Amino acid sequence: MKKYFLIILLSCIYISSISAQQTYELVVNARKPGAEIQPTMYGLFFEDINFGADGGLYAELVKNRSFEFPQSLMGWNSFGKVEVRNDGAPFERNPHYVRLNNAGHGHKHTGLENEGFRGIGVKKDATYRFSVWARSGSAAGQKIRIELIDANNDPFERKELAIDSKEWKKYEIVLISPKEEPKASLRIFLTSEGPVDLEHISLFPTDTWKGRENGLRKDLVEALNELNPGLFRFPGGCIVEGTDLETRYDWKKSVGPVENRPLNENRWHYTFAHRLFPDYFQTYGMGFYELFLLSEDMGAEPLPVVNVGLSCQYQNEGEHCHVPVGELQDYIQDALDLIEFANGSTSTTWGKVRAEMGHPEPFNLKFIGIGNEQWGPEYPARLEKFIEAIRAQYPEIKIIGSSGPQAEGEDFDYLWPEMKRLKVDLVDEHYYRSPEWFLKQAARYDSYDRKGPKVFAGEYACHPQNRKNNFESALCESAFMTGLERNADIVHMATYAPLLAHVDAWQWRPDLIWFDNLRCVRTPNYYVQKLYAHHAGTNVLPLTWNKKALTGQDGLYASAVIDTNKKEIIVKLSNVSEENKEIRISLEGLSRKMKIQPEAQAILLKGEADKENTLDNPDAIVPVDSSVSVNGTVLQTTAEAGSFNVYRIAYTD
Incomplete structure (x- = not known):
């Protein structure tokens, strides 16, 4: 009997030991705040796909209002x-x-x-x-x-x-x-x-938004503005390239009196034969002036993208489809004129156009993107000409180049060294990938070269197989974004894509906001973006578990920042596992004058993996606030299985 009692006792001790090991001791070091988090870190990317402009954000309700569609009475x-x-x-x-x-x-x-x-x-x-x-x-x-x-x-x-x-x-x-x-x-x-x-x-x-006559749909802009974006990239995306050069987005046609802006074919109306919309065109009613104005309204830095002389390389093979390197001057001048339109005085040609449209003050443009998802030697050969001209006339403008349409592989490996050689300021990376990819890439930027250009994660979204925006995709994005935040010294911008989709007229999914003619719904992915943007902080703080960054060990991902303005230490934690995790967050390296408040705010985003927010049930998955005690410098909590958590720990100094 004693023998069996001893075995049971030892088993209990062993189980207790295992249980004790399941408390994850996370250490946040506040001794020396790290990299500054850029105001542009979390932003928006707008492209006219899924009826995102006409029929969406642009509040015009009449289709083909000027009878310029190829079939004059279409609509x-x-x-x-x-x-x-x-x-x-x-x-x-x-x-x-x-x-x-x-x-x-x-x-x-x-x-x-x-x-x-x-x-x-x-x-x-x-x-x-x-x-x-x-x-x-x-x-x-x-x-x-x-x-x-x-x-x-x-x-x-x-x-x-x-x-x-x-x-x-x-x-x-x-x-x-x-x-x-x-x-x-x-x-x-x-x-x-x-x-x-x-x-x-x-x-x-x-x-309309702000009551403007040629205005934007109010509920959609309110949803965008609610995200507190620091950056607004427009107008695309692949429409910058066009199916061919004749149908590329030409910003000069999108300004001036709205009645005299010509129609443009939207390259998305027949890109996907299984989602064909032959009535999808661009009236340019919401043109570059309106997009700059929207950036200003939201307090976001505008990031316009211009064509580099290449049409969409997916749809056009061979140099004959593109502008020869020696004949780029008109395209380069378009880029220079765009900067003048945004920043020039009212005595300049394009600054005068801006003023006549109602905005004599400059828009204070700081960034410009040259090209979209280009690849191969064709791209840097043309990009170099743009860089030379822009640096000569506007050396203060930061130039964004591209690493191509993929997040790795031959084109990616070729373009990054080329972007370093050309000394672009940021490199635009795109990735639409599976949940597994996003989880594996949380440490993606930990080993990037710190001496080269900075990173702009310009288009990304987690794509579950044949699904819309469900909670699984949002949770995987939240885990991945801890890596963006941890590497804020090199990652300066990030924008989810696509932004908008009409439920009756979409070509691509998932999308951040879905809408019909009267309603819109914020997806779980939307709330992940909002939680990051509203709790961006001012500087990175090291967060470790067993002296290593938490990048997926046992299904946990985490990052930490300090907000010296709001006086908060903020921890973001994703638990993608199927088990609750006991978490102990210890704050170390606090200065003597920093006094941690005894109660912190906890924000939980959680749902079943395949759960969606819909127009009829828009609040199925939304953030839920609660409070959690802080014992001295330690916050003890439980991270529920399949959840994204934000902890706001206030301090006084």
Whole structure:
């Protein structure tokens, strides 16, 4: 009996010993704050994919408002006698307009209906500004009736508009919706003898972001602004390159009067044959001026990207598809003129354009990206010419080059040394990879060369197989981002991608924010980005377990920062394992005047691996706040299985 009792006792001691080993002793050394965390560390990347601009962030509700789509009436249904003409429109770069003629019978009608972007979303009691450039076919004037009709073809708001001039003129009325309708249409009737000519037919909510007439969708911008971005990269992405050079994003076409900005083909409308959207174009209504203005509104540094003389290399093989190195001057001048548009005085050519658009003060541009996901010797050969010109005229501007479309491999290994040779300021790395890849890459930047260019993680997202944004992807990104934070001496910028996606018109997933015509939903990934951006800190602090960085040992990932402004030490901890972990965080190296407060804030983000936030259930996974005691300089807590945790430990000095 004694023998068995001894065995049981020894077993209990052994189990107790094992249990004791499961408390993870994390040490945060506050003796000497490390690398400064750049204000640009966590930001946003915008590209017009997934109806991100027209039909999304840009609040215009009418599709093909100037009849410039290749099929002039795409987006419109016409009835009666409607002509599309191009013999005298008021806008040179948008030459088409429609003429509404008398239907020729007392019981026939002439008019148009616009379907919007997968419908027109209107809210109950909200107001909408209808505007049109028009001219009357007679001195007596003409009349049109404007209606909102619901999904059942029933009108629910209507007003008449008198067209009183034979010269082109802008007319406006305000419609008030008596009900909510996510899939409305806009109908225009000719109610007089005619004819009447119409161009640039537009419908905007009056309640746009900051109330601007050519404005942005308020709820989407609020979601972006809520992320507290330090950086805003635009306009892409692959649309910078275009399917070919003719369809590249040309920033100069996106500024000036909105009515005279020409249409551009969006390279994403047929890139994926299984997600084909042949009605996907760029009106440039939300152009570079509006994007710079949005950057300013959010307090983010603007980062425009320009074409380097290469079209998309995935879709174009051979030098004949690109601009020869010796013929790049127009493209280089576009980059120089962009800097002048952003920063030049009102006496300069492009600074004057900015001022005429309503912003005489410079936008204080500090960064410019040259090229997107280019690769091979074609890229540095052209990039070098841009660098020479920009350094000569604007030496203060930081230039961002690319490491290509992959995070490793032949092209990546070739381009990084080339970026060092050319002395770019930052190198843009992209990775859309599996959860396993993100977990394995948490120590990616620990061994990077500290003497070369800094890193811009310009496009990244965790892609679970055939899934949208679920919690598993968000958790893996949170683990990976501890490595970005720990290496803030070399990683100066990071932006998730893509940013936006319309639930009825997407080509790519996952995406940070999903929306329909009236609602938007913040994904679990969104909340990871928000927690990092709102708790970025000012300097890195070393965090170790067994004297090593915590980069996945036993499923744990962690980093620490100090915020000398808010007087906080902040620990971020991801537990990707299937077990709860007992955690003991010890603060060492505190100065004598630093007094740790006895209670810390704990923020928990947790959910089932395949759980998603949806438009109908947007709060399935959201951060939850609680408090945790701090005993002297030690915080004892439990990191739940499959969770991302932020601990804010306040101090006084």
